[in-house]
Amino acid sequence: MNSLRLPAWLSGPNSKAIAAPILIIMMLSMMVLPLPAIVLDMFFSFNIALSIIVLLTALYTVKPLDFMVFPTVLLVSTMLRLSLNVASTRVVLTHGHTGPDAAGKVIEAFGHFLIGGNYTVGIVVFIILTIINFTVVTKGAGRIAEVGARFALDAMPGKQMAIDADLNAGLIGEQEARLRRTQVSQEAEFYGAMDGASKYVRGDAIAGIIVTLVNIVGGLIVGMIQHDMTFGDALGNYTLLAIGDGLVAQIPSLIISTAAGIIVSRVASEQDIGGQLFGQLFAKPQVLYITAAIIGGMGAIPGMPHIAFLFLAAVIGGAGYMLEQRQKKAPEMEAEVAAPPTAPPEMEEASWKDIVQVDTLGLEVGYRLIPLVDKAQNGELLRRIKGIRKKFAQEVGFLSPSVHIRDNLELKPSAYRITLKGVEVGSGEANAGQFLAINPGMVSGALPGPVTSDPAFGLPATWIDANLREQAQGMGYTVVDAGTVVATHLNHLITTHAAELLGRHEVQQLLDHLTKESPKLVEDLTPKLVPLSTLQKVLQNLLAEGVHIRDMHTIIETMTEYATYTQDVNELTAQVRIALGRAIVQQLFPSTNELSVMTLDNRLERLLMQALQSSGPEGGGIEPGLADTIAAQAEAATQQQEKMGLTPVLLVPAQLRTLLSRFLRRTLPQLKVLSHAEVPDSKTIRVTSLVGGQV
Template sequence: MNSFKLPLWLSGPNSKAIAAPIIIIMMLSMMILPLPAFVLDVFFSFNIALSVIVLLTALYTIKPLDFMAFPTVLLVSTMLRLSLNVASTRIVLTEGHTGADAAGKVIEAFGHFLIGGNYTVGIVVFIILTIINFTVVTKGAGRIAEVGARFALDAMPGKQMAIDADLNAGLIAEPEAKRRRTEVAQEAEFYGAMDGASKYVRGDAVAGIIVTVINIIGGLLVGLLQHDMGFADALKNYTLLAIGDGLVAQIPSLIISTAAGVVVSRVASDVDIGSQLVNQLFAKPEVLYITGGIIGGMGMIPGMPHLAFILLGLLLAAAGHAASKRNKVAPEAAQEQTAAAAAAAQAAPVESEEATWQDIVPVDTLGLEVGYRLIPLVDKTQSGELLKRIKGIRKKFAQEVGFLSPPVHIRDNLELKPSSYRITLKGVEVGAGEAFTGQFLAINPGMVTGTLAGTATTDPAFGLPAVWIEGGMREQAQAMGYTVVDAGTVVATHLNHLITTHAAELLGRLEVQQLLDHLGKESPKLVEDLVPKMVSMSTLQKVLQNLLTEGVHIRDMRSIIECLAEFSGQVQDPSELTALVRIALGRAIVQQIFPGTNELSVMTLDNRLERLLMQALQASGPDGAGIEPGLADTLQYQTQQATQHQEQLGLTPVLLVPAPLRALLSRFLRRALPQLKVLSHAELPDTKTIKVTSLVGAQA
């Protein structure tokens, strides 16, 4: 027996896509084609059900973007109501003389049961509902949507900068950055669409009044002139039908307008609006006790409804007692945990044991110590987001620099201030700062349009001026041009900066061996022939550390190994080998400093200064210890001036020198100018064009 199957376009994955065209066609059909009373009842019932569904969806929505289709739903529901008004007007005017059920049972029910069959009461109720919908709910929701759209647009540049900052720091991956950018754009579009869609609802309220008046006047004319009805009968009959029709449309309109106000007026959080209201209105027992006392006191006043007020006062007092009991649960649980910890400490053996080798704890290569207020950031049980960010930092560092940094050992330190942290390298502090959970650090990148109220400080990673602000000021700060980050991002960015800065110290013999093992999986013969036959492990480690000290990435280990294999037979000094490796990596070094350009804007030495330095180098040897102090001061001062000029032009400060001087000048200038890169002519690819922007020593 053959079974009946729906067409593919109705049962396949595209079945949802045709819902919108079908609804639009149905609404247009209702405006043109006459509908039976039963079909009209079905559509009016559907309209009421749709408005309730929209309201409940809005109440259970966590954030506005979870209901992105709301502006479209608002438009479609408005057009549906107007289509029903047209269809019901047609049937009221054509069949209204037959009785109150001429336009269907729904309109009759609203005309009789809700307003008692009294058209005067119906007119008053209809006008009140229309005024509430038009002047209060819809107007307020539209104003909130308008302001929300403005703030969302103003805050877009700051939010984009914050996303870019997280991406550059390795705190998020490219897919997450794209998702956040899309969310920022959708938020602005949502509030803009809500601002426009609210105008439809206001227009719908006006149209409802006009349609109702037209129905009354048109019904009177039809009843008096066409059906020879008496004036009183025609007025009562058609007025009840018109008011019933208006109420059937206005009540769903009021419900959806309320839903629009709920969506645009709520502040995004992790719970729905119902949970927010209950948790925040009835959380403080003092408020409930005082309110219960006031209401109960009002019930004692003569003439007041004693039972209602006193009963409500008792209910509020009982709610306050329940809230007070709930608030005591958390402190008692904390006390029990503290008591258990104290008992465990007392149960520990009192007698001291002999010292053993197990008492010697190895020093952590990388360590992060936090005060007790920052523990939630690194606690797995509290979903500490800083742990995930540290994993992202290590992964990004390995991908860019070329080796896996040692793991970061995290522990709390009660000797630190509650909101302080410090970063250690081999047990020695290399960085410290403060981070306040629940607050945001607004960093001034140099182009802000105003000042913020908060605790002034400096960005611990790069030393930029910054302000710690409350969470409510985040969007305002972003709109003013600040880069706003949370406490976890502050610590993660500082840690990332220090790991990159001290990369050479993090590359130990273990990491070098792991690099060789990794390369040996693809080129085992290349590694076996080099280490330890031609180059010792310590020499290779020193060469790699020299490269990292000057910010050169070692991702291309194959080229490094091949270069060492070629020249290690004639040269064994790590500094000379480093210079040869830099020449082999010249293209990658230039690409790292000048990404995406063929013109290299650099600084060079004046000929006279260059000759003096060459003479000093020949006299003192490669360490440059014999450079005359006056010449050294002049060189440092002139280089600082040229570097500042490069940075003002928005260029990376790069000093181009002859190959024999490169290592000497790099060591000499590194401490005073860590941002300066020193390159030799031999390291530049032939395909690049050199543009000299500053001459160091021209006025020496």
């Protein structure tokens, strides 16, 4: 026999998620659909039970944030009471002529219990309860919530600084710091929500009075005109029903308001309200003794109710005596049950587990940039970084290490920094939500906003709001968002430091990938002819000068050919460059057969050749004064090339290429040095300037 099973959407983990929408739909339905008396009894009973649950939860709450959903509960409970008022009003006015039980037993019971046959007393009691709820409890709770929200907002910067100080001092970790920041923000939001939610209860109290008056007046009109009731009968029936209906709604409202006051008025402590009350109010026997004496003295005055006062004085005095005896025995009991002091745990010995590996590539961001790199928030920078690595692998020829991203609370909120093997190689700021308008040199005007510079290339730029984007583009600016700023900077640094990113692990992966297509090619080179380290150094030399290593077939074939004659890394690099000459020239001069280059003056060329022969290929014998002159003239010629819109390239004899490339690379990284042997025969050379003419 098959057992009855609930649908998956009711019995699964989503059952809690659909409870709230069902409750809201039911409340809205009560305002439109007529309900029988028995259903009203059930909903009124549920409303009372809900208010008691909320009150007890508030009493046993240690911190306000433990009951963070309370403002929403306040709104839902208010809407529930108003829906019940609408539903009960429909029943009262429709069937009130049939008797006091027309709207259900709950309303009838509350009406009889409080009115007791005297309608004036019932109305007065109802008005008093409403005034207490509206004027005292709700107004006080709303004021406390308002002040609490203001103080919480004012204290946020100080609390944030305290969290940063604890983090920097090593007292807490990053995860705990992030949790405490969230709590600070939630606390301010909670008090702000409570300030607004208290308005619901005040409006509910006013609506209760109006609904009660409508029920009484409307009942009299309906009863006397439509049902031919006498004034006395109509007044009796409809007043009983109206007052009962109002009380059934106002008593839960008063309970909910009391819970709101308890939540917002409590001071942060590790105890709930009950523990605080009994732990602080009845903590001192002297206070109870004095109170008992005063109450006993009042009971001895002639005309006072002696029994009540003297009995209460005896109870309070007895409670003080029992508390005093318990406090005297507490140290003895603690001494008996106290365990022998345990030795403090010994500090563990250092081990290899304490060593944390340094990330090859790292990106650290301030907390305002976290949404750009948070996977849960669909951070756009994560997608851009994936694209950067893919493009780098396709253009340069190897897969760069992964970029390890983490937040750094020591940075400015909108700052970031890029690290290479734990050392900072670049930093900048990116304002999330704004755009960086970069001035390429031909703009028609200035833009309002903080003036800065492009962190990747140092161009002048301005941070602008999103509404100025189209205007900036029309003025000639290059406009990019914050994610693009960081991604461009990261891409530039990865390309610049490609040689340092190519470790032995990456070289081995590159060979493994090539082995799948040409196993014999790799097998003939390493480790037979050259070790892996030599291949790595040759590839690093190429990358250091901006030469891509996509053509690994040519690189390995060339090294295999010349490795039998020499193992010198510089000579092998020179031969590989000659083999890659067509690709190098194509990379520097795309889509042209004429190469506009700079060359050395003949006299300077002879001096350098003599220095090279006397000091070796490292070029350490260049006279310092001559070196300064070469650097200055090369810089001037480079600037002239750039002004003409040409790529700065210095063409030199093959023997001098390595010497000059290393010498000029530090001061002029944009200057590329080519040898005559690297230029294909099909290319035409045009000399635009000479370096060393004034030597």
